[in-house]
Amino acid sequence: NAGVTQTPKFRILKIGQSMTLQCAQDMNHNYMYWYRQDPGMGLKLIYYSVGAGITDKGEVPNGYNVSRSTTEDFPLRLELAAPSQTSVYFCASSYVRGQDTQYFGPGTRLTVL
């Protein structure tokens, strides 16, 4: 199993550009999550999904959109990139909610200039 994979690993965007961060898992997990890591702030939840077709906002959803058309994939969309979105983005998944380990992808480092 590849586990949780994320692409790209690194990306530099100009202000106002758009991009999609890809996330896929091959563990047949229903639950998937997007976090961002800001220095000194730990991990903050952006969006999460409890199954295909069902998504919900986390703590910091502004400026992002998600979709979940399949169990495997959970892309994160940035529509109008802003410098405040410079961060490291982690995707994670779990099989059972709440009491189950979350498995994290390797992260995407995004810089918005």
Add this chain to the structure above:
Amino acid sequence: ILNVEQSPQSLHVQEGDSTNFTCSFPSSNFYALHWYRWETAKSPEALFVMTLNGDEKKKGRISATLNTKEGYSYLYIKGSQPEDSATYLCAFPPMNYGGSQGNLIFGKGTKLSVKP
């Protein structure tokens, strides 16, 4: 606002020292408490998921205890080694609409540095 507090923020120890750090979380509507280990330039890896008051879990030289009534968990590392250097995160799933949706609220972590 649901919050997870971890202390200390950072810790520097010598190889062979034993150490411990604390995670405080809301004790009402407790569901589970997670511990993760996060090495620099890597992704977080799960250490423990704890669900019962009084739970004690162990993985090699690392162990954790849980007190759900008072809302805290301790992580212990016995005989620290340089490879233990990492940030240790705790997290809990908030209860929404009578149940957990699976999402986690993370603390800011305790950064451990072990000098050889």
